[in-house]
Amino acid sequence: MKLRILEILDEQQKTKYWLYKQMGLSYQNFNKMVNNQTESIRFENIDALCQILNCTPNVFPLK
Template identity: 75%
Template sequence: MAKLDIFPLLEQQGKTKYWLYKQLGMSYQNFNKMVNNETTSIRYENIEAICQLLNCTPNDIIKLDM
C-alpha cells in the first residue's frame, strides 16, 4: 500500500506539521487525516502543493509499504 511519509522531510527542513497545514490552506481535519494516512485518496493538487512547498518530488513523500 502507498503511504504519505512527509514527517522526515519536514524535520530535515526544520519545518513543522503546523507550518505545512497553514501553507496548504486545507481544513485541519482533512489535513490531519491525509498526513496520518487515515484516508484512501489524496488529490493530485495536494501532492503537487506539498512537493512545491518542500522542494521535493512525489517519490520523496510517497512510500510503498510492502
C-alpha cells in the same frame, strides 16, 4: 501509497503547523493526509506538497 510528510518536515526543520498554514486545507483533512489515514489524495494536493516541501513524488516497489 505512503506519505513521508512528517519525516520530510523533520529533515527540513519545519513544523506540521507551518505546513498546515501553507496548504490551506481543513485541519481534519490535513491531519488525515499527514498521518496516512486517508483513503485518497487529490493530485493537486500532492503537487502542492511537492512545491511547498521542494520535493518530488517517488514510487518505491512494495516489499
